[in-house]
Structure formats: structure tokens, C-alpha cells
Amino acid sequence: MLDLKEILTTLRNNNVHFVLIGGQAAVIQGSAYLTRDVDICYARDKENLENIVRALAPFHPYLRGAPKDLPFIFDAKTLHLGLNFTFSTDIGDIDLIGEVKGIGNYNDVLNYSETLEIYEMPCDVLKIEGLIRSKKAVGRQKDQIHVKELEALREIRKQHEEKKNI
Amino acid sequence: MAKRKKGTNRSRRPTGRATFDEMGSENINKVKEKVSDYKIRSPIQEAIDFGIDVTLLYDTLTLTPTERIELHQRMLETAEELRKAGKRKNARS
Numbered sequence: 001m002l003d004l005k006e007i008l009t010t011l012r013n014n015n016v017h018f019v020l021i022g023g024q025a026a027v028i029q030g031s032a033y034l035t036r037d038v039d040i041c042y043a044r045d046k047e048n049l050e051n052i053v054r055a056l057a058p059f060h061p062y063l064r065g066a067p068k069d070l071p072f073i074f075d076a077k078t079l080h081l082g083l084n085f086t087f088s089t090d091i092g093d094i095d096l097i098g099e100v101k102g103i104g105n106y107n108d109v110l111n112y113s114e115t116l117e118i119y120e121m122p123c124d125v126l127k128i129e130g131l132i133r134s135k136k137a138v139g140r141q142k143d144q145i146h147v148k149e150l151e152a153l154r155e156i157r158k159q160h161e162e163k164k165n166i
Numbered sequence: 167m168a169k170r171k172k173g174t175n176r177s178r179r180p181t182g183r184a185t186f187d188e189m190g191s192e193n194i195n196k197v198k199e200k201v202s203d204y205k206i207r208s209p210i211q212e213a214i215d216f217g218i219d220v221t222l223l224y225d226t227l228t229l230t231p232t233e234r235i236e237l238h239q240r241m242l243e244t245a246e247e248l249r250k251a252g253k254r255k256n257a258r259s
Contacts (some may be wrong), residue, residue, distance in 0.1 A: 002242060014203055027238045028231045032222040035240055116231045125231070145216060150211035153223050162225065 002092030007038055010091075011122050015056035017043040019113045022102060023127040023133070025071065026079050026146065030153050033146060037086075037093035041126075043106040044098055047077040052096065059089040102137025103130055128154045 004024060012016055020028070023035025042052060053076050063075050064086040072078075078083070083098035103109050112130030115122050126134070132150045135143040213220055226234055 001246065004239065004240070012173055017234065024235070024238075026233055028221055028235065030226045031234070032219070032226060034238065034245060036242065118231050118235065120232075145218065148209075148213045148216045149218050151209035152220055153227075154221070154229060155209040 002036055002038065004038060004092070006091045007094060008119060008121060008123055009056045010059070011052075012123075014051045016051045016055050017040070018046050019106065019109045019124040019126055021097065021109065021126040022095070022129075026131055026150065028118065028125050028129065029128050029150075030157070031146070031149055033149065037095055039095040040101050041106055041109045042156065044080075046076065046080075049079045052076075052079060054057045056087070056089060056094065059091050061087040061094070062087045064088045064093060065138050098131075102134045106146055128157070 002157075008020075018040040020038070021041050022037075022039030023033055026033050026039050042048060047075075049136070053074060057074055063070065063072055066072065069157065079096070085096040087094045087096065099105050100109050103112055109126065109130065110124060112133070113124045113126050116125050117123075118125075128150050132154070134145055135147050211219055226237070229237065
């Protein structure tokens with residue numbers, strides 16, 4: 001079962017540079033979307049890759065959907081050789097995304113994010129604008145409803161802000 | 167400049183914009199069209215038309231980010247329980 005608190009805690013405690021994106025970011029921004037995995041966009045420098053390995057290794061990450069006998073070593077070298085990974089871990093499914101479609105790498109994603117207090121920890125979360133941008137870029141049929149929801153959310157929040165300023 | 171007499175010209179707007187009385191029915195209809203256009207284009211209306219329950223969005227926006235995650239977590243657990251119950255029922259039948 002997904003344990004977002006544990007995931008954020010281990011990433012934070014190991015000084016991983018990441019932005020929470022995807023469904024969980026949408027939930028934090030106010031979406032009623034239900035999602036079972038955690039998507040994070042991560043910085044790809046050597047130090048960060050080592051920090052990710054230190055943070056997640058205790059939770060036995062394994063390539064989601066891969067045969068159990070497939071040899072897999074979760075280390076910085078493996079992360080360096082790939083870009084986007086989908087992992088199953090003891091604390092839930094975690095997707096590590098090196099590059100977000102429609103936005104770019106970690107630094108680009110950071111420009112579309114905001115720092116929010118989650119479980120009393122500062123956490124960079126993709127803003128609604130970024131979520132819409134990435135969902136539109138992916139262009140999947142199933143994302144259409146999420147784009148509509150996010151656009152409505154953006155409008156509701158805008159109206160809230162305008163009311164506050166009156 | 168002549169001083170305006172107090173109490174005159176009250177109905178006139180300082181911006182020079184026409185009041186509804188002065189607009190005429192044709193212009194009023196144009197305004198109505200614009201308003202209904204906006205309603206169609208409004209993202210909230212579009213979401214409703216798409217089948218999204220926007221009242222849920224108003225509700226979640228009253229919560230803090232952590233509370234939103236906790237609510238989501240509870241919903242996920244409920245969904246998981248329902249899934250397991252369905253699986254058990256199917257296994258029995």
C-alpha cells in the first residue's frame with residue numbers, strides 16, 4: 001500500500017532533489033483524482049543519483065511488472081544509464097522521471113513548481129499550470145478528463161484569489 | 167468652468183458608458199450573447215459538461231495540502247478494501 005509520508009520522509013532525509021509530479025501533485029493541488037503511485041522528477045547529477053539509491057534501497061525497489069528472476073541492480077550506475085523508471089517498493093509504487101514531457105528536466109520542472117509544507121516538510125510540487133502542460137503534451141485519451149478537472153481547479157482558485165483581493 | 171449644479175445628471179455614469187436603458191434591445195442582446203459565450207467557455211462549466219463533480223474540488227480546496235493527501239490515502243484504502251471484497255466474493259462463487 002502506498003505510504004506517501006514514508007516516501008517523502010526518506011527522500012527528504014537523504015537530501016534527494018526532486019519535484020513531486022503526476023497524480024499525487026494533482027491531489028495536493030486539489031484534484032479529486034485517485035492514484036496509486038508516486039511520480040517524482042529527479043535531478044540527474046551523480047550526487048543526487050547516489051542519494052536516491054540510499055533513500056530507496058531499504059524499501060527493495062524492483063522494476064514494476066518485470067519477471068521476478070530478472071537480474072536487476074538498483075544503484076547509481078543503473079539510474080545514470082536510464083532516464084525514466086517505474087519501481088515497485090515496500091512503501092508503494094514509485095516512478096522516477098528524468099524528463100517530463102512538455103516541460104523538460106528537473107531544473108525546468110522546478111520552474112513550474114512551488115514549495116509546499118507537507119507532513120511538516122518542505123516539498124517541491126508541480127503547480128497546476130505545469131500539470132496541465134505535461135498532461136496535454138502526453139496527449140493520452142485518459143488524461144483529457146484530468147486536464148478538464150485541472151483547468152476547472154485553476155479557475156476556481158483564481159476566483160478564490162479575486163474574492164480575497166476584493 | 168461652470169460648476170455642476172448639485173443633484174443633476176445623477177443617472178449619467180462618469181465613465182461615459184451607456185446604461186441598459188440607453189443601449190437598446192439590439193445591443194442588450196449582443197451583451198447577452200457575450201455572457202452566454204463566456205459561460206460555454208468557462209473551464210468550470212466545461213468540467214461539469216464533461217461529467218466532473220466540481221463540488222468535490224470546492225471541498226478539497228478547503229483542506230491543507232497534507233489533509234488532501236490524507237483524504238486521498240483514506241479513499242485509496244477504501245477502494246483497496248472494496249477491490250479485495252470483490253475478489254473474495256468472486257473466489258467464493
